[in-house]
Amino acid sequence: xxxxxxxxxxxxxxxxxxxxxxxxxxxxxxxxxxxxxxxxxxxxxxxxxxxxxxxxxxxxxxxxxxxxxxxxxxxxxxxxxxxxxxxxxxxxxxxxxxxxxxxxxxxxxxxxxxx
Numbered sequence: 001x002x003x004x005x006x007x008x009x010x011x012x013x014x015x016x017x018x019x020x021x022x023x024x025x026x027x028x029x030x031x032x033x034x035x036x037x038x039x040x041x042x043x044x045x046x047x048x049x050x051x052x053x054x055x056x057x058x059x060x061x062x063x064x065x066x067x068x069x070x071x072x073x074x075x076x077x078x079x080x081x082x083x084x085x086x087x088x089x090x091x092x093x094x095x096x097x098x099x100x101x102x103x104x105x106x107x108x109x110x111x112x113x114x115x
Contacts, residue, residue: 006031008067009098012038012109021102027085030094037088038069038109039081039099047081049073051088053112068110 009025016023026039038050050069073081085097102108 002033002067004032005029005034005036005096009036009096012098015108016100016102019102019104019108021100023101024099025096026099027089027095027097029096033094035088035092035095036067036069037072037085037095037097039085039097040105041078041099041101042075042103045078046075047073047078048075049081049084050109050111066110068112070112 013023013025029035035052037052040048040050042048049072051072053068053070073084088095100108105111
């Protein structure tokens with residue numbers, strides 16, 4: 001059983017704040033099972049978008065309790081990220097978008113190589 005989306009987002013935000021970064025909810029989705037997307041903003045004005053990792057990256061189906069993310073777009077202009085998220089929202093209006101201002105995301109959430 002996976003942790004609820006609202007609890008995951010709350011815990012993520014606390015981890016970011018405790019690491020000295022800033023986090024905000026840009027779009028609130030379904031509390032129990034909404035997909036979570038993460039926008040990481042950098043000081044140079046670019047952003048990286050992390051999206052839920054596809055299920056095929058989980059070696060063991062029983063290992064799907066942890067939320068894992070893949071890097072969907074890296075160091076792009078904010079308009080490009082917003083355009084991509086707009087398309088995702090048309091597909092799934094229950095998704096969450098969390099915005100982070102943190103230089104280092106190591107340890108904040110699990111990132112996998114889905115390629």
